[in-house]
Amino acid sequence: MDFSSDIKEQVRSQTDIVALIGEAVALTPQRGGREHVGLCCFHDDHNPSMRVYADRQSYRCWVCNAGGDCFSFVQEREKVSFPEALEILAKRAGIKLPERGFRKSDDGSRSQIYEALLWAQELFHKTFLQDASAQPARDYIASRGMSDEMIKQFRIGYHPNSWDWLLGQARGKFKPEQLLAARLIGERDSGGYHDHFVDRVLFPIRNERAQAVGFGGRILPGNPHPAKYWNSPESPVFQKSKLVFALDAARDEIRKTETVLICEGYTDVIACHQYGVKNTVATLGTALTDQHVTTLKRFAKKVVLVYDGDDAGLAAAERVLERFIAQDVDLRILTLPGGHDPDEFLAAEGADALRQLIETAPEALDFKLKCLQAKYPIKTLDGRQRILEEMLEVVAAAPKSSQTVREGLLMVAIAEKLGLREEQVRSRLAEIRGQVAQRAPRRVAEESAAQLLPDETQRLYRGQLTIHDRMECELLEILAAAPGLVRFVREELDELDIRHPQLQLLLGLMVSHAERQSWSFQSFVGAMEDQGLKNLATWLDHQARSKDLTAKLRETGDDSEETCPPFLRRSIENLKWRREEQSQQHREASMSPELGEGSPPHDDFLRQALQFHQRRATKRTTA
Numbered sequence: 091m092d093f094s095s096d097i098k099e100q101v102r103s104q105t106d107i108v109a110l111i112g113e114a115v116a117l118t119p120q121r122g123g124r125e126h127v128g129l130c131c132f133h134d135d136h137n138p139s140m141r142v143y144a145d146r147q148s149y150r151c152w153v154c155n156a157g158g159d160c161f162s163f164v165q166e167r168e169k170v171s172f173p174e175a176l177e178i179l180a181k182r183a184g185i186k187l188p189e190r191g192f193r194k195s196d197d198g199s200r201s202q203i204y205e206a207l208l209w210a211q212e213l214f215h216k217t218f219l220q221d222a223s224a225q226p227a228r229d230y231i232a233s234r235g236m237s238d239e240m241i242k243q244f245r246i247g248y249h250p251n252s253w254d255w256l257l258g259q260a261r262g263k264f265k266p267e268q269l270l271a272a273r274l275i276g277e278r279d280s281g282g283y284h285d286h287f288v289d290r291v292l293f294p295i296r297n298e299r300a301q302a303v304g305f306g307g308r309i310l311p312g313n314p315h316p317a318k319y320w321n322s323p324e325s326p327v328f329q330k331s332k333l334v335f336a337l338d339a340a341r342d343e344i345r346k347t348e349t350v351l352i353c354e355g356y357t358d359v360i361a362c363h364q365y366g367v368k369n370t371v372a373t374l375g376t377a378l379t380d381q382h383v384t385t386l387k388r389f390a391k392k393v394v395l396v397y398d399g400d401d402a403g404l405a406a407a408e409r410v411l412e413r414f415i416a417q418d419v420d421l422r423i424l425t426l427p428g429g430h431d432p433d434e435f436l437a438a439e440g441a442d443a444l445r446q447l448i449e450t451a452p453e454a455l456d457f458k459l460k461c462l463q464a465k466y467p468i469k470t471l472d473g474r475q476r477i478l479e480e481m482l483e484v485v486a487a488a489p490k491s492s493q494t495v496r497e498g499l500l501m502v503a504i505a506e507k508l509g510l511r512e513e514q515v516r517s518r519l520a521e522i523r524g525q526v527a528q529r530a531p532r533r534v535a536e537e538s539a540a541q542l543l544p545d546e547t548q549r550l551y552r553g554q555l556t557i558h559d560r561m562e563c564e565l566l567e568i569l570a571a572a573p574g575l576v577r578f579v580r581e582e583l584d585e586l587d588i589r590h591p592q593l594q595l596l597l598g599l600m601v602s603h604a605e606r607q608s609w610s611f612q613s614f615v616g617a618m619e620d621q622g623l624k625n626l627a628t629w630l631d632h633q634a635r636s637k638d639l640t641a642k643l644r645e646t647g648d649d650s651e652e653t654c655p656p657f658l659r660r661s662i663e664n665l666k667w668r669r670e671e672q673s674q675q676h677r678e679a680s681m682s683p684e685l686g687e688g689s690p691p692h693d694d695f696l697r698q699a700l701q702f703h704q705r706r707a708t709k710r711t712t713a
């Protein structure tokens with residue numbers, strides 16, 4: 091699909107990449123706000139390795155090599171195509187895209203799925219509010235004390251007690267295939283379709299951008315159905331292991347407080363929001379996964395798991411503990427007193443009491459220790475041994491980066507509680523850590539887009555540059571640092587002077603881009619759609635920065651007539667020299683006795699050869 095570079099440029103210029111990435115990753119400003127750093131969201135990052143450059147409107151991760159501009163970021167993060175990324179960013183910037191030729195016609199496209207889900211969300215909500223058949227649903231929600239404001243904000247809905255109601259409502263708007271793609275209906279074994287969510291109160295599940303992606307349906311009291319909750323099946327836009335309920339509503343508050351509260355149920359989450367504890371989310375009826383944790387730690391430093399104070403809560407808390415420790419997140423376990431769920435607790439004690447509990451919730455490892463003490467008799471040697479082993483297994487699962495003061499304190503605490511010497515505890519931990527490391531070799535890094543790049547480019551990223559790569563990269567780095575200099579390059583060199591296939595392509599694009607308009611590096615990257623080339627362009631730019639080429643290009647030479655910076659001049663001359671050397675080799679090869687036997691060398695050739703060898707001699711002495 092071809093978008094005018096105008097619209098791309100307009101969208102790009104209306105998008106601040108720092109704000110955009112800041113919505114997904116907690117960024118810390120550096121160098122007076124010109125750079126920002128944060129945890130990379132494209133690999134499992136423990137030390138902030140993502141850099142975002144405000145002036146260049148670009149980003150780059152030094153570990154997994156993710157990088158590019160605002161379009162690349164959305165493409166990689168949302169796993170969408172360029173047109174979809176453009177659509178997302180245009181919407182975000184309030185820019186209307188030209189309609190014609192834009193919508194894809196296939197029924198399963200993401201934008202069609204989102205459209206069907208939004209339509210269904212609003213229809214379910216209207217039905218809940220207005221339809222006579224929804225009275226039991228309204229009664230149930232009222233019994234939970236949910237305010238009108240929350241009902242509206244969370245778009246609480248209802249699906250009537252009929253297996254083809256939604257299909258009927260959709261007639262003339264969406265084809266059954268579209269509803270199926272959005273998982274709003276299912277297929278019958280005997281052929282044909284049936285509605286999902288029949289006679290259930292519906293909680294729309296929305297993604298970070300507040301788009302409905304699925305629904306959680308709860309049966310009404312008195313319904314004998316065994317499953318209290320039923321969630322939409324997974325779809326291209328709905329993945330339970332990644333999504334959490336209410337992240338769109340909680341995101342700002344999570345970022346502000348750097349804390350996220352995870353409850354067990356949708357109604358608990360809504361109760362928390364209603365009472366003003368808005369940094370609250372829930373998983374979608376599944377246990378917490380690594381992906382959930384990865385998602386949440388982009389926003390929060392502290393994760394508080396909220397459980398009813400019963401045994402099930404304790405057991406659940408224990409289960410997720412290792413996963414969190416391994417992810418190096420400050421995990422707290424909050425068990426509510428008296429077996430209350432958050433809803434009941436808030437009604438009885440209020441929001442401040444809950445905030446107090448959040449503040450003082452014990453760290454996960456402390457919590458684990460407490461659980462183990464309840465499980466094994468600490469008075470016996472065997473009991474103490476078991477507690478020590480189980481405790482250290484959990485600690486050993488934590489990444490190296492978390493071997494911090496916290497761990498030190500924990501070792502002291504364990505030793506104290508179990509009546510052991512600290513060194514004993516530490517050496518046992520070292521042993522267990524060795525065993526754990528053998529059992530589970532570290533995941534060999536990132537399934538990032540970088541792996542899909544051609545080997546030629548990977549070689550550059552890995553720092554395995556040949557002498558030719560170095561010369562070629564330098565030229566392009568200069569152009570990234572000072573795009574205006576492209577005119578000097580154009581006069582003296584062409585694409586074929588670059589051998590590396592991707593760099594060659596990039597130089598060609600730069601030259602033709604510069605011919606069309608006065609260009610900047612951002613507009614150049616923004617105009618490209620190839621993710622690999624974009625990534626390479628930003629890599630070159632970041633190389634240029636780290637070498638401070640801008641300063642090197644300001645150095646002036648002795649020749650006052652020369653307007654081309656000497657640094658660039660040298661770079662151009664090197665490449666020209668390589669070209670000459672190469673063509674001389676070709677000439678010599680073609681004139682060599684083996685190849686051109688019998689034909690005497692031309693005068694022309696002899697003259698060229700003489701000049702070449704003289705120049706090479708001078709070059710050697712001056713270089």
Ligand SMILES: [Zn+2]
Nearest residue numbers: 130133151154
């Ligand atoms: Zn990364």
